[in-house]
Amino acid sequence: MPRLRPILVIPGWTLLLLLGTLGAAGLFLIDAGALPPPEPRPVPFRVLIDPGHGGIDSGCHWGDLLEKEITLDLALELKNRLEAQQVPALLGRATDRDLDPLEPTVRGRHLRDLQARVKLAREVGAAILVSLHVNAASSDHLSGAMVFYQPHLPESRRLAAHIQAELERVLPGNQNGILPGDFYLLRHVPYPTVLVEAGFLTSSTDREQLASPGGRQAIAEAIAAGIVAYHAGRATPPVLERPTLTAAAEWRRPPDHGEEGRCSP
Numbered sequence: 001m002p003r004l005r006p007i008l009v010i011p012g013w014t015l016l017l018l019l020g021t022l023g024a025a026g027l028f029l030i031d032a033g034a035l036p037p038p039e040p041r042p043v044p045f046r047v048l049i050d051p052g053h054g055g056i057d058s059g060c061h062w063g064d065l066l067e068k069e070i071t072l073d074l075a076l077e078l079k080n081r082l083e084a085q086q087v088p089a090l091l092g093r094a095t096d097r098d099l100d101p102l103e104p105t106v107r108g109r110h111l112r113d114l115q116a117r118v119k120l121a122r123e124v125g126a127a128i129l130v131s132l133h134v135n136a137a138s139s140d141h142l143s144g145a146m147v148f149y150q151p152h153l154p155e156s157r158r159l160a161a162h163i164q165a166e167l168e169r170v171l172p173g174n175q176n177g178i179l180p181g182d183f184y185l186l187r188h189v190p191y192p193t194v195l196v197e198a199g200f201l202t203s204s205t206d207r208e209q210l211a212s213p214g215g216r217q218a219i220a221e222a223i224a225a226g227i228v229a230y231h232a233g234r235a236t237p238p239v240l241e242r243p244t245l246t247a248a249a250e251w252r253r254p255p256d257h258g259e260e261g262r263c264s265p
């Protein structure tokens with residue numbers, strides 16, 4: 001009986017190697033035939049409104065007129081006006097509270113509060129953040145609106161210019177302008193963010209506006225109009241660009257304690 005000789009002897013380990021190679025090639029073919037990965041979906045245009053200060057932190061004050069209460073009222077008015085124009089808006093706080101209990105491990109109440117605001121901004125996934133404040137200065141001659149932007153984000157500057165252009169109509173003061181800002185919120189929120197200083201509590205004309213419900217509604221209306229213009233993709237309007245605060249010789253913050261209008265952003 002003739003001996004049958006195997007044509008090819010495949011040791012077990014070679015077979016495994018061969019099957020493995022074919023498997024990998026199969027995966028490659030499947031992958032090559034698959035659709036390209038989808039484009040990252042754009043974040044829906046939602047506005048996060050951050051009413052500055054709150055709770056134990058009153059911000060600036062003039063008598064019993066407190067920055068934290070003005071910013072909350074402006075925020076509620078702004079939210080209503082945006083939503084009336086089909087622009088969804090979220091509030092960083094809707095009551096008189098500070099956010100520092102949200103970051104219990106961080107040292108320093110002010111830093112805890114700011115870190116909690118940044119964390120919130122990252123978590124809610126808004127398209128832009130508008131932080132609301134009012135100003136105070138050692139001189140009662142300074143008045144008007146200022147909007148600070150993130151110098152590293154051109155869209156932040158465009159947003160600031162649109163809000164500023166509208167605000168100047170209702171707060172026609174001598175300090176009107178936009179500025180690059182070096183504040184914690186502007187440094188750490190990873191999408192277009194602006195810090196609005198809606199007038200000076202230390203200016204009698206601005207204060208009259210800020211103290212009246214009608215005046216605050218006009219300010220909120222202006223900020224909403226600026227956001228809507230930004231969202232519509234309009235070009236940056238011409239507004240005065242100011243140097244940073246540290247370079248502005250005429251602009252001095254009042255002492256931190258003991259004076260009317262003390263304030264920190």
Ligand SMILES: [Zn+2]
Pocket residue numbers: 052053059060067132133134263264265
């Ligand atoms: Zn402030």
